[in-house]
Amino acid sequence: MQIKEDKQGEVMIVTIDDHLDTAAAPLLEARLLALIDGGERKLVIDCAPLQYVNSAGLKVFLLVAKKLENSGRIVICALAPSVHMIFEMIGFTRIMQIVGTREEALRVIADPPAAA
Amino acid sequence: MKGGLSKQLIVWVGVPAALLFAAVVGAGAARSYQQVAKNAERSSRAIAQEHAARLEALLRQAQKIPEMMALDLEERAFMSDEELRAYMRAVLEKSRGEIYGSCVAFKPYGFQPDLPAYAPYFYTSSGGIAFEQLAKDEYNYFVWDWYRRPRDENKPVWSEPYFDEGGGKTLMITYSVPFRADGVFRGIVTIDIALAELLDQVQRIAETEQEMLGKGGYAFIISQQGKFLAFPGEVAETVMNRTLQSLNPDLARVMSRGGEGVLRTSSPRDGEKAWVAYAPILLDASALPGTRPRSEMSLGIVSVEAGAMDPAMHLLMAQLLIGLGGLAALFAAIIFVARSISRPIAELSSAAQQVAGGNLQLNIRSRPGATEVQELTKAFNTMTRDLRMQMEEVRYTTTLRERLEGELSAARSIQMSLLPKNFPAFPDRHEFDVHAIVRPAREVGGDFYDFFLIDEERLCVVIGDVSGKGVPAALFMAVSKSLIKATALGGHSTGDIIKRVNAELYEEATGGMFVTLLFAILQISTGEIEYCNAGHPPPFVVGSDGSAIPLDGEHAPALAIAAGLPFPVGRHRLAVGETLFFFTDGVTEALSKSRDFYTPRRLQGVLREVYALPVSLITRSVVRDVRAFSVEEAQTDDISVMALRWLGPLGAENAPGIAAAPQELAPSPFDSVILSRASPGTRS
Numbered sequence: 001m002q003i004k005e006d007k008q009g010e011v012m013i014v015t016i017d018d019h020l021d022t023a024a025a026p027l028l029e030a031r032l033l034a035l036i037d038g039g040e041r042k043l044v045i046d047c048a049p050l051q052y053v054n055s056a057g058l059k060v061f062l063l064v065a066k067k068l069e070n071s072g073r074i075v076i077c078a079l080a081p082s083v084h085m086i087f088e089m090i091g092f093t094r095i096m097q098i099v100g101t102r103e104e105a106l107r108v109i110a111d112p113p114a115a116a
Numbered sequence: 117m118k119g120g121l122s123k124q125l126i127v128w129v130g131v132p133a134a135l136l137f138a139a140v141v142g143a144g145a146a147r148s149y150q151q152v153a154k155n156a157e158r159s160s161r162a163i164a165q166e167h168a169a170r171l172e173a174l175l176r177q178a179q180k181i182p183e184m185m186a187l188d189l190e191e192r193a194f195m196s197d198e199e200l201r202a203y204m205r206a207v208l209e210k211s212r213g214e215i216y217g218s219c220v221a222f223k224p225y226g227f228q229p230d231l232p233a234y235a236p237y238f239y240t241s242s243g244g245i246a247f248e249q250l251a252k253d254e255y256n257y258f259v260w261d262w263y264r265r266p267r268d269e270n271k272p273v274w275s276e277p278y279f280d281e282g283g284g285k286t287l288m289i290t291y292s293v294p295f296r297a298d299g300v301f302r303g304i305v306t307i308d309i310a311l312a313e314l315l316d317q318v319q320r321i322a323e324t325e326q327e328m329l330g331k332g333g334y335a336f337i338i339s340q341q342g343k344f345l346a347f348p349g350e351v352a353e354t355v356m357n358r359t360l361q362s363l364n365p366d367l368a369r370v371m372s373r374g375g376e377g378v379l380r381t382s383s384p385r386d387g388e389k390a391w392v393a394y395a396p397i398l399l400d401a402s403a404l405p406g407t408r409p410r411s412e413m414s415l416g417i418v419s420v421e422a423g424a425m426d427p428a429m430h431l432l433m434a435q436l437l438i439g440l441g442g443l444a445a446l447f448a449a450i451i452f453v454a455r456s457i458s459r460p461i462a463e464l465s466s467a468a469q470q471v472a473g474g475n476l477q478l479n480i481r482s483r484p485g486a487t488e489v490q491e492l493t494k495a496f497n498t499m500t501r502d503l504r505m506q507m508e509e510v511r512y513t514t515t516l517r518e519r520l521e522g523e524l525s526a527a528r529s530i531q532m533s534l535l536p537k538n539f540p541a542f543p544d545r546h547e548f549d550v551h552a553i554v555r556p557a558r559e560v561g562g563d564f565y566d567f568f569l570i571d572e573e574r575l576c577v578v579i580g581d582v583s584g585k586g587v588p589a590a591l592f593m594a595v596s597k598s599l600i601k602a603t604a605l606g607g608h609s610t611g612d613i614i615k616r617v618n619a620e621l622y623e624e625a626t627g628g629m630f631v632t633l634l635f636a637i638l639q640i641s642t643g644e645i646e647y648c649n650a651g652h653p654p655p656f657v658v659g660s661d662g663s664a665i666p667l668d669g670e671h672a673p674a675l676a677i678a679a680g681l682p683f684p685v686g687r688h689r690l691a692v693g694e695t696l697f698f699f700t701d702g703v704t705e706a707l708s709k710s711r712d713f714y715t716p717r718r719l720q721g722v723l724r725e726v727y728a729l730p731v732s733l734i735t736r737s738v739v740r741d742v743r744a745f746s747v748e749e750a751q752t753d754d755i756s757v758m759a760l761r762w763l764g765p766l767g768a769e770n771a772p773g774i775a776a777a778p779q780e781l782a783p784s785p786f787d788s789v790i791l792s793r794a795s796p797g798t799r800s
Contacts, residue, residue, distance in 0.1 A: 022559075022585065022752045029628075054705060054753070055561075055583035055632070062583075062677055063628025090632065090651040091673020094681060 001027045005035070011109055013102065015046040020057030029060045036064070041072030044105040048078035058090055065096050073097070077105035121461075122454030130447050137439045144435060148428040153380075153391070156424045159328040160393035161378045164417040167321050167335065168376075168395035171415060174317075175309070175399055178215050179291055181207060182305040183272065186295035189220065189305065197227075201236055201247065208238045208245055216240055216288055216310040219250060221257050222303035223267070233257070237283040239308065248283035255282040263304050266292040270301070274399060274412040276339050277311055287311040289345060314346035321417070322348060331423030334385065336416045337397070342368045345413060349385065360384060367392055371414040374398075389421040456485040464496055476504040527560040527590035531754075534594055535565060539732060546767025547640050548575060551732040552758035553739050555702075555751075562589035562631070563700050563754035564597050568604075573640055576604045579698040579758050580633030581652065588627065595624055596631050596675070610637055610646045614672065614683040618650075621676040631675040634698055636760075643690035643762040648683055650675050653701055653716070656723055658734075658759075660693035664723040666716070667696070692764035695731065697723055702753035703738065706746040714745055731759035 001024040004015040012035055016028060035043065043064065061076065068074050075097045079087060087093050099105050185207060189195075195203070200220065208218050217239025227234035233251030240246075250257050257263050260282075266273040272293040279287050288308040296302055318335040326333060337345040342359040360368040363384045370379060374396045383390040397413040460483055467478050478500055482493045531554070541550055552565045562582025570576050578600055582593045599620050603613045614635055621631060634655055636647035647667070651674030654666040669686030690696065699719065706714040719738065726737045735757045742755055 054701065055581060055630075056585065059583040059628040059630065061628070062630055066628060089653075089671060090630070091677055091681065094673055095678040 003028060003031050008106065011042045011044055011106060012040045013044045013046055013106075015048065016050055018049045018051045020050060020053040020060070022054065022056040025054075025056040025060050028057070029063065032060065032064050033067075036067055036072075041068065042109050043068065043072070043074045044102065044109060045074065045076045046078055046102050046105070047076060047080070047083060048102075050083050051080060053083055053086060058086070058092065061092060061096065073109050075099060075105040075109045077102050120454070121458040122451050125450045125454050126447065130443075130450050133446055134443055137443060141432070141435055141439055145432050148432065149425070152425055152428045156330070156391045156419045156421075157378045157380075157393070160333075160391050160417045160419040161376075161395075162393075163321070163325050163328060163335075164378075164393035164395040164415055165376065167325075167417070168397050168415040171317060171337070171413075172397045172399065174214075175291075175397065175413075178211075178307055178309060179272070179293075179399065181211055181215060181218065182291060182293040182307050185218070185220070185305045186293045189295045189303070190297065197234075197236075201238075204236060204238050205245060205247075208240075212240065212245075215307040216286070216313065217283065217308040219283065219306045219308075220303060221250065221263055221306065223301060224258070226302045239283055250282045257282060262290040262292045262306055266294045266304055267301055270294060274340075276341055277343055277345055280308065289314075289339070311345060315348065318346040318415075319348050325417070329417065329419045329424070331426050332383075332388070332420035333423055334418050336384065336418070338368075338371060338414050338416065340372065340374075340412055340414075342372050347385070367394070367416070370394065371416060374414065383418050383420055384416070385418070391419045391421070391424070393417040393419070453486075456483070457489055459483075460485065460489045460493060464492060467496065471500055471503070476500055476507055523587050524559060527587045528556050530587075530590040530594055531556060531560055531562075531564065534597055536567065541567060542569070545640075546763060547765055548638065548760060548762050549731050550575075550577065550758070550760045551730075551735050552579075552698075553735045553756070555739055555743075555755040557585075557702070557751050557754050559585045559752070560590055561585055561702065561754040562593040563702060563756040564593045565698070565756055565758045566597055566601060567758075567760070568601060570604055570607070570637065575638040575640055575760075576601075576636070577638065577696075577698070577758065577760050578604075578633055578635045579652070579655075579700065579756060580631050581700045581702075581754075581756075582629060582631050584627065584629050588629065592621075592625070592629050592631070596621060596633070600633075600635065604635075604637075609685075610635065610648055611683055611685045614648045614650060614675070614685075618675045618681070618683065619679055622679045625676040630677045633675065636696070638690070638760065638762065641765050643692065643694070643764070645688045645690060645696070647686050647688070648672050649686065650683065651677075653699060653704060655699070656697040656720065657688065657690075658695040658697050658723050658727045659691065660727070662724050662727045664697070664720045664727070690762040692762065695727065695734065695759055695761040697734065697738075698758040698760070699738070700754065700756040702751075702755040703742055703757060705753065706742050706751070706755065708745055709747050714742055718745070731761050734759045 001019075002017045006013040006015070014032065014035070017024065020028060032043070045061070065074055077099045078101060079098060084093075084098070087096075087098060092098070097108060099108055188203070204218060204220060208215070217237060219235055219237040221235035222233070224232050231251075235250035235257050237248045237250045238245055239248070261278070262273075262275045265275070272291060275290040275292065277287055277289050288310050290306045290308050292304045292306045294301055294304055314337055318337060321335040322329065322333060325335075334348050336347045338360050339345050342361045344358065344360065360371065364381060367379055367381050367384065370377060371394045376395045378391055378393040381390065381392055382388065383392070394414055394416045397415055399412040463480060467480055470478055479497055480493050482490050535552070535554055539551055542548070550567050552567070554563055554565065556563070562584060563580070564582070565577075565579040567575065567577040580593070580596060582589045582596060584592075596617070599617050600613070603616050606613075608616065630651075632651035634647065634649050634652040636645050638645055649670065650672045654668045656664045657667050658664045667686070667688055669688070670684040672683040673681050704714050704716045704719060708714070722738055722741050723734070726734050729737065738757050739755060
């Protein structure tokens with residue numbers, strides 16, 4: 001599981017690996033929770049490499065989204081079509097900000113929440 | 117080097133110390149022996165010289181008496197008998213104690229022409245001074261040495277010791293001085309020295325010099341011929357009859373030569389080892405001045421070795437005793453120290469064996485003793501404690517793992533106990549048939565299914581998947597399932613039911629947990645289905661013609677992800693004999709060895725093969741195919757399938773070509789046929 005972090009201003013961009021399954025999910029969960037505990041409030045999760053995600057992986061997105069619901073923002077970007085389909089099926093597209101590219105994500109996250 | 121510590125210490129410390137001690141004592145003994153020998157030689161020699169000189173002076177003093185008398189007799193040639201006797205008595209009285217007796221022996225007719233022999237003799241007796249006329253019939257003094265030798269040699273002479281029968285009646289030596297009248301020999305003047313007096317002298321020497329000579333030391337005097345003049349501890353008669361020559365020839369030779377020296381030899385008295393120092397007593401009066409006087413006697417000083425060594429031996433014994441005491445103390449100390457080290461070590465060693473045997477409760481009491489041993493004991497106790505702690509940790513970890521496994525199996529039990537597993541589930545309903553299987557993963561996921569009659573007219577079926585694993589997922593699954601059933605039985609519409617359940621679950625959900633499910637209500641008499649797909653894989657509608665089409669109508673979000681979302685409801689009307697096949701993503705996402713997914717497409721293929729079988733065999737066939745496809749160990753997700761077939765309001769009799777009851781067909785051989793046909797052909 002490769003997780004890359006890239007801080008741009010007050011935004012933390014986390015790029016995740018291609019597989020987010022039962023084995024990888026706890027690692028990502030721990031990493032993201034550590035970032036939030038460390039004070040990060042604006043997260044962009046770049047899912048460009050992500051090819052497969054199961055329910056354990058989806059749970060991590062939901063957990064982080066709920067954590068930042070009132071105190072911060074999370075934007076997910078660059079979902080592969082198959083992954084986007086799953087996000088859509090689960091209903092995550094309705095409750096999370098999901099955009100096409102990282103640039104778009106950075107722009108969106110800079111905007112006030114009301115604009116989302 | 118084998119053996120215990122005390123043996124080693126004794127060998128490497130005790131024995132060398134003992135050897136060193138022996139060497140020191142030995143060297144000391146040898147040295148003190150040499151010292152004693154040197155001292156004995158030196159002192160006995162000095163003593164011999166000193167006392168020889170003293171005796172010499174004494175005897176010369178005595179010699180002067182007859183020499184003076186001889187001069188007087190030569191000057192006063194016409195003394196009367198009375199005059200002579202008075203003169204002699206006076207002389208003897210003057211020198212009493214120095215000499216024993218004195219005699220003036222005239223040659224035949226030498227005193228008066230009418231007297232053939234005349235020899236008045238005065239000597240010391242118990243009553244004072246006694247007189248004897250030696251000229252008598254039974255005693256012819258002319259033949260005695262004391263008379264003949266000075267007359268013949270015409271000079272003063274010391275006699276050899278003899279028993280004087282004529283007058284003194286004692287053992288004595290005699291000094292005889294010839295006197296003349298008008299140059300012609302006239303007679304002999306003598307003095308006698310009793311041997312008792314000499315013996316007294318040598319005994320006095322032994323007494324005064326005892327410290328120097330040591331125990332058993334003594335002095336003796338021999339004559340020129342080697343006869344004993346004084347020899348302590350011997351009867352006088354036997355002394356006279358014995359010569360030094362017969363007792364100790366070596367000593368006799370050097371002493372009779374008149375020399376001075378010391379000889380390491382045997383004691384003449386008892387043959388013991390001794391040093392004998394000897395010195396001449398020089399008495400020859402006729403010796404010319406400047407020439408060496410002839411030795412008439414020789415003084416021997418005997419220092420017996422055993423006696424002389426006595427003080428040294430005492431010292432040696434004291435050293436030996438102190439040394440042996442020290443050695444004993446050393447050995448005792450060695451043994452004590454060795455014990456104080458080896459006993460705790462032995463205890464440690466036996467304790468170590470006990471620890472090796474598994475007794476970790478052992479704690480060794482530290483004894484006073486060597487610091488190293490105490491350190492070792494401490495280290496041992498620390499080691500045991502660490503081991504004990506480690507063991508407890510291992511035990512704790514094991515317990516934890518067992519508990520975790522217990523949790524897993526608890527989760528599995530929760531899951532399995534909640535799911536209806538009695539089939540046929542509704543034996544008295546002929547309008548439909550339902551069958552479901554859950555194959556839980558090792559780490560249980562949150563799959564569940566349920567089916568129940570809301571009332572006589574409506575059957576509710578639901579299949580769901582709680583995200584996550586283990587007990588939390590299992591519990592959330594239990595909550596979800598109960599909530600769904602309770603809400604469904606409350607008589608609400610499908611959309612309402614899901615909305616209510618979602619609201620409740622959203623409140624309950626923690627850690628990002630959510631539920632996907634497919635909820636459906638079958639109108640039993642009509643085959644109408646009202647369903648809500650909450651983020652779940654769409655089920656297949658398997659027709660009695662062998663078609664398998666996903667029921668891909670309305671989509672709703674998964675439950676518990678957000679509150680207040682709309683949950684659209686979809687509808688479908690089942691034809692008689694049509695089957696709804698529900699599944700969770702554990703089926704389509706099962707992984708093969710080559711990391712390929714099972715895929716909905718492959719599921720579809722299997723369904724097309726087994727469509728005509730009873731529902732219980734359809735579910736089993738699918739599960740078997742998934743198992744055959746995937747690596748069993750790698751099953752990370754629950755696999756759940758459920759099949760619901762509507763047989764029409766009148767039951768199976770009105771559904772030609774469709775199997776109604778599972779018991780009509782033998783499952784096993786049939787399954788294998790299905791599988792062999794399904795495996796390769798449906799892969800594409």
